[in-house]
Amino acid sequence: QVQLVESGGGLVQAGGSLKLSCAASGRTSSMLVMGWFRQAPGMDREFVLGIDWSSGITSYVDFVKGRFTISRDNAKNTVYLQMNSLKPEDTAVYYCAAGLFRVGRAQNDYDYWGQGTQVTVSS
Numbered sequence: 001q002v003q004l005v006e007s008g009g010g011l012v013q014a015g016g017s018l019k020l021s022c023a024a025s026g027r028t029s030s031m032l033v034m035g036w037f038r039q040a041p042g043m044d045r046e047f048v049l050g051i052d053w054s055s056g057i058t059s060y061v062d063f064v065k066g067r068f069t070i071s072r073d074n075a076k077n078t079v080y081l082q083m084n085s086l087k088p089e090d091t092a093v094y095y096c097a098a099g100l101f102r103v104g105r106a107q108n109d110y111d112y113w114g115q116g117t118q119v120t121v122s123s
Contacts, residue, residue, distance in 0.1 A: 001026045001027055001112070002024055002025070002026045002027050002028060002030075002031065002098045002100070002111070002112040003024070003025045003026050003112070004022055004023070004024055004096045004097070004098060004112055004113065004114035005022070005023045005025075005114060005115075006020065006021070006022050006094070006095070006096045006114040006115065006116065006117040007020070007021050007022075007023075007117060008020040008021050008081075008117060009094065009117030009118045009119045010118075010119070010120070011120045011121075011122060012086055012119075012120070012121055012122070013086075013121070013122050014086060014087060014088055014121055014122065014123050015085060015086065016086055016121075017082070017083060017084045017085075017086065018083045018086060018119060019080060019081065019082050019083070020036070020080065020081040020083070020094055020096075020117060020119070021078055021079075021080055022034065022036075022078060022079045022080075022081075022096030022114060023076065023077060023078045024077040024078070024079075024098060025077065027100070028077045030100045031053045031098050031099070031100060032052070032053060032054075032099050032100060032101065032102065032103055033050055033051065033052055033053060033098070033099040033102075033103045033104075033109075033110075034050070034051055034053060034072065034079040034096065034097065034098050034099075035047065035048070035049060035050030035051065035070075035079075035096075035097050035098075035099070035105075035110065036048040036049050036050070036070065036079075036081045036094055036095065036096060036097070037094070037095045037097060037107070038090075038092035038093065038094045038095065038119075039092055039093050039095070039116075040089075040091060040092040040093075043092075045095070045107060046061075047061060047105040047106070047107075048060070048061065048064055048068065048081070048094070049061075049064065049068055049069075049070040049081060050070070050103075050105065051070045051071070051072055051079060052103060053072065053074070056072065058070050059105065061105075064083075066085075067083065067084050067085045067086075068081060068082065068083050068084070069081075069082045069084075070082075079096065081094070083119070086119075086121045087121060088121045088122070088123045089121075090119065090121050091119060091120050091121050092119060093116040093117065093118050093119075094116060094117055094118075094119050095113055095114055095115075095116045096113070096114040097110035097112065097113050097114070098110060098111065098112045099111055100112075
């Protein structure tokens, strides 16, 4: 099994920056991909960024292009989400996820999930 622990959420002003961390433990050698999703109140959970654990190849959606960056530290089994130029509409609970069997952007492509960390961007 894979366990995921997220940290780094908090309150930030619009235009500011925040860095989220997700530390994985357990069956980490089997991970194919790690990614970040977010869910705002009353909204569906949506894919934000993902990274292939071995190659480091990343994927992203247009609404974060140029603002968010995903990176990894294989030695620490940790993935990071650097968020810059934050907007109030970025306010959401951010979830870290790990996939063991396939690489994709859908929720069902991921097998393990963290508890989530709240990101609030004030205007």
